[in-house]
Amino acid sequence: MQQTIKLKKGLDIKLRGLPERVLPKCPPPLSYAIKPTDFHGLTPKMLLEAGSAVKAGTPIFCDKYNPEILFASPVSGTLQAVNRGERRAILEAVITPDGKNESKPFTPPDLAKASRSEVAEFMLAAGVWPFLVQRPYGVFANPQVTPKAIFISGFDTAPLAADTDYLVNGEGAPFQKGVDALKRLTAGKVHLSLCAGYPANNTFERAKGVEVHRFSGPHPAGNVGVQIHHIDPINKGDVVWTIAPQHVVALGKLFADGVYDVSKVVALVGPEVKKPRYYRMVAGASLSGLAEFINDGGEHKRVISGNVLTGAKVDINGYLGFYDNEVTVIPEGDCYETLGWLMPRFKKLSMSRSYFSWLTPNRQYSLNTNLNGGQRAFVVTGQYERVLPMDILPVYLIKAIMAGDVERMEKLGIYEVVEEDLALCEFVCTSKVKVQQLLRKGIDLMRAEVG
Amino acid sequence: MKAIRNLFDNIRPDFEKGGRLHFLHSTFEAFESLLFVPKTVTTGGCHVRDAIDLKRTMTVVITALMPALLFGIWNVGFQHYLSINHEVDFWSIFLYGLGKVLPMLAVSYIVGLGIEFAAAQMRGHEVNEGFLVSGMLIPMVMPPDVPLWMLALATAFAVIIGKEVFGGTGMNIFNPALLARAFVFFSYPSHISGDAIWISGLSGGAGVIDGFSGATPLAKAVAGHLPFSAMEVEKMFWGFIPGSIGETSTAAILLGAALLILTGVGSLRIMLAVAAGGYLTGLLFNLIGANAYMNIPAYQHLVMGGFAFGAVFMATDPVTASQTKSGKWIYGFLIGVMAIMIRALNPAYPEGMMLAILFMNAFAPLIDHCVVQVNIAKRLKRAKGKF
Numbered sequence: 114m115q116q117t118i119k120l121k122k123g124l125d126i127k128l129r130g131l132p133e134r135v136l137p138k139c140p141p142p143l144s145y146a147i148k149p150t151d152f153h154g155l156t157p158k159m160l161l162e163a164g165s166a167v168k169a170g171t172p173i174f175c176d177k178y179n180p181e182i183l184f185a186s187p188v189s190g191t192l193q194a195v196n197r198g199e200r201r202a203i204l205e206a207v208i209t210p211d212g213k214n215e216s217k218p219f220t221p222p223d224l225a226k227a228s229r230s231e232v233a234e235f236m237l238a239a240g241v242w243p244f245l246v247q248r249p250y251g252v253f254a255n256p257q258v259t260p261k262a263i264f265i266s267g268f269d270t271a272p273l274a275a276d277t278d279y280l281v282n283g284e285g286a287p288f289q290k291g292v293d294a295l296k297r298l299t300a301g302k303v304h305l306s307l308c309a310g311y312p313a314n315n316t317f318e319r320a321k322g323v324e325v326h327r328f329s330g331p332h333p334a335g336n337v338g339v340q341i342h343h344i345d346p347i348n349k350g351d352v353v354w355t356i357a358p359q360h361v362v363a364l365g366k367l368f369a370d371g372v373y374d375v376s377k378v379v380a381l382v383g384p385e386v387k388k389p390r391y392y393r394m395v396a397g398a399s400l401s402g403l404a405e406f407i408n409d410g411g412e413h414k415r416v417i418s419g420n421v422l423t424g425a426k427v428d429i430n431g432y433l434g435f436y437d438n439e440v441t442v443i444p445e446g447d448c449y450e451t452l453g454w455l456m457p458r459f460k461k462l463s464m465s466r467s468y469f470s471w472l473t474p475n476r477q478y479s480l481n482t483n484l485n486g487g488q489r490a491f492v493v494t495g496q497y498e499r500v501l502p503m504d505i506l507p508v509y510l511i512k513a514i515m516a517g518d519v520e521r522m523e524k525l526g527i528y529e530v531v532e533e534d535l536a537l538c539e540f541v542c543t544s545k546v547k548v549q550q551l552l553r554k555g556i557d558l559m560r561a562e563v564g
Numbered sequence: 565m566k567a568i569r570n571l572f573d574n575i576r577p578d579f580e581k582g583g584r585l586h587f588l589h590s591t592f593e594a595f596e597s598l599l600f601v602p603k604t605v606t607t608g609g610c611h612v613r614d615a616i617d618l619k620r621t622m623t624v625v626i627t628a629l630m631p632a633l634l635f636g637i638w639n640v641g642f643q644h645y646l647s648i649n650h651e652v653d654f655w656s657i658f659l660y661g662l663g664k665v666l667p668m669l670a671v672s673y674i675v676g677l678g679i680e681f682a683a684a685q686m687r688g689h690e691v692n693e694g695f696l697v698s699g700m701l702i703p704m705v706m707p708p709d710v711p712l713w714m715l716a717l718a719t720a721f722a723v724i725i726g727k728e729v730f731g732g733t734g735m736n737i738f739n740p741a742l743l744a745r746a747f748v749f750f751s752y753p754s755h756i757s758g759d760a761i762w763i764s765g766l767s768g769g770a771g772v773i774d775g776f777s778g779a780t781p782l783a784k785a786v787a788g789h790l791p792f793s794a795m796e797v798e799k800m801f802w803g804f805i806p807g808s809i810g811e812t813s814t815a816a817i818l819l820g821a822a823l824l825i826l827t828g829v830g831s832l833r834i835m836l837a838v839a840a841g842g843y844l845t846g847l848l849f850n851l852i853g854a855n856a857y858m859n860i861p862a863y864q865h866l867v868m869g870g871f872a873f874g875a876v877f878m879a880t881d882p883v884t885a886s887q888t889k890s891g892k893w894i895y896g897f898l899i900g901v902m903a904i905m906i907r908a909l910n911p912a913y914p915e916g917m918m919l920a921i922l923f924m925n926a927f928a929p930l931i932d933h934c935v936v937q938v939n940i941a942k943r944l945k946r947a948k949g950k951f
Contacts, residue, residue, distance in 0.1 A: 126612070272612075348947035421611045443612065446605050451565045453601035454619035461615035467624045467827040468615050482605040486617025487597060487690045490734030493621060494887040495831065504943075508887065509936050524940040532609070539610045543618055544734070549609035 117309040120330030120502040126272040129384040139392040140402040146205040151435040154252035170217035170373025185240025189215040216372035244360035251531035262301035268308040270335035271420040275380035275438040278314035287365030306340040338534040384479035385442040417441040422536035446483025489544040500537035514555030590684040594691035628820035635816040636809040637661035643763040648771040668703035694733030701741035704810025708764040718744040762806035782914040811873040821876040834896040838875035841900020874917035888935040
């Protein structure tokens with residue numbers, strides 16, 4: 114029995130609208146999209162023109178600077194349109210499904226015999242390379258680099274996060290196949306982190322060839338970045354990769370059956386959802402079919418692909434993100450609140466004990482998107498440290514980023530964090546500093562200056 | 565409230581860009597956000613935010629100051645009537661004190677907030693709530709008879725030179741309220757030192773009973789009136805002694821400290837460290853015992869003068885204190901050490917708290933720098949260990 118890594122710092126934000134463990138059918142989406150904005154550091158270059166017929170796994174665009182990294186259509190159908198934004202940047206490539214959901218056939222190499230480069234080349238060709246996310250920086254992996262290890266987080270502690278055990282339930286065989294493939298890509302180990310509180314799903318517990326670690330503690334204990342910090346921290350020059358469990362499963366299906374299958378179980382959650390439940394969806398599916406499950410009064414809701422801390426705001430006619438396992442719907446907060454800062458505010462959550470939520474730790478809240486105050490310079494200290502279970506000084510890191518001091522960012526540990534790891538710092542901030550946005554700015558600067 | 569909301573919505577266009585009152589937009593925003601939490605929603609990053617904001621934080625501090633302020637108001641009256649040997653009822657005492665303290669509060673807020681609003685306007689920022697606390701602290705660290713023009717000047721100095729030139733609240737190096745006190749202390753020493761100024765009306769001399777001394781316990785200690793009797797120490801703890809308006813009652817200050825600690829707004833770490841630093845230094849001096857002041861039992865230092873007030877409300881100012889966890893221990897401890905050292909070793913200054921805190925304010929960034937360097941060194945060492 115391995116030791117449990119106990120984390121104390123952090124905060125579990127309890128929101129209303131936890132999903133029930135049922136998997137009803139949802140209406141088939143009328144369109145799909147693959148969005149370059151889901152992938153940090155990508156400069157997309159279209160490979161197909163609008164009107165082309167595609168199958169699941171047909172590459173639609175590639176990275177301009179790494180043309181071997183392909184981004185594939187999630188389903189079969191027709192590439193309907195390429196929507197562009199400012200300066201003609203590609204926002205989404207929209208695919209109209211033909212209903213057959215055929216995958217482009219792939220011939221997987223034999224994992225027992227194939228060399229590392231054969232495995233990597235096959236994954237690149239099949240468009241599954243973007244499953245692999247590189248640390249530092251949280252960008253898609255560089256195929257020329259052999260990572261020192263690969264990390265998988267087998268649980269998610271974010272607010273209203275989908276239950277990872279439920280997502281991979283019954284996918285033991287493809288998960289194992291996926292792990293076998295990952296083992297060929299790294300010289301080191303494949304690490305799997307599980308929650309110490311309860312036995313994980315058999316898919317995880319029976320996985321072979323992985324190094325299992327157990328974590329306990331509040332969010333962000335389930336963040337892979339926090340886990341890496343405690344298992345084998347990233348130092349300057351280190352490269353590790355991370356991959357989400359559902360992508361390990363998809364990878365396994367590719368190596369077992371030669372199909373590109375990015376379908377996954379997704380939770381529809383939040384206080385504005387009538388009956389929060391799980392649905393089987395394909396990455397990039399239009400969310401419009403879910404509209405009927407959401408409370409009426411559309412304009413005062415925010416639909417988020419992902420969780421409330423790190424997800425992306427999408428329209429109800431928008432699309433499910435590539436890496437997201439949940440769609441969260443919360444009320445908008447665009448209303449004035451009379452003397453709010455003076456009121457007891459029993460319905461609002463605060464880590465500070467100047468409100469009363471600390472007296473009711475198990476209460477579930479229906480938080481809205483109001484900023485609850487104005488932006489200020491840093492005044493209160495010690496807040497960020499309470500929600501970051503890493504040996505990093507978050508305020509000093511953020512200040513180094515504000516100053517654009519690359520050397521100092523490096524010294525203060527920017528290689529170890531991505532936005533999701535500091536998301537709680539942003540949540541608790543009295544001065545309402547946009548921590549995640551700043552951190553990405555810092556990471557982009559690092560990539561430009563250091564590479 | 566609806567009518568006020570409508571009023572704000574109606575006059576808003578005048579304050580927006582291009583409006584005829586645009587030069588007052590920060591003022592408009594300050595008043596509006598005081599009455600109504602803005603309808604701003606999150607964009608990018610976290611979609612939900614903690615309910616805490618700076619207004620709430622500052623409200624907690626102001627609430628925590630209330631016991632000390634109310635007691636201070638009463639004590640101003642109490643000391644005054646004591647000096648002229650009049651026995652009057654509670655309300656007369658309180659009203660006399662109110663008559664002294666209220667104008668001081670008004671001057672401090674009008675001058676300070678006036679400058680804050682103007683500075684926010686010039687920068688195009690929102691008005692920061694920091695001065696709501698500073699404006700209350702400034703009169704509380706002054707003697708009751710300080711002239712109002714002097715208070716106005718000191719406030720202006722503290723806000724402009726102490727804060728705005730650095731970029732406003734959050735950027736300042738020194739605690740603004742203590743800076744105001746230091747300004748009076750060094751510019752007009754006769755108004756903030758000696759025996760006569762700690763009791764309202766005493767320096768005027770009208771009606772004062774013969775031989776009445778307004779000396780604070782600190783001054784008595786310097787003069788060698790030692791040791792304090794148990795009753796004197798008790799008086800010091802409850803605060804029935806002359807002194808700056810807010811500092812006398814350790815009991816009232818502890819009430820405020822309890823609220824700050826309970827809500828987590830004030831740093832318990834710093835308060836404990838200051839007390840520990842002061843107490844241990846007191847003990848050390850007891851061992852040396854070279855002068856009368858050194859022989860004061862260590863615990864008595866904690867209830868004398870401005871020690872408790874400084875530890876609870878001044879040293880804990882998050883902007884000017886150390887910001888790292890271990891830095892806070894060092895910073896607080898050294899404040900305690902310095903304060904008692906100045907008291908016992910420097911005959912010119914019977915009180916050391918103000919100078920100790922200002923001095924450590926200057927050193928807080930250095931302490932933090934060392935703590936950050938330790939973190940950096942650990943990370944470097946970890947990286948080297950790999951190869």
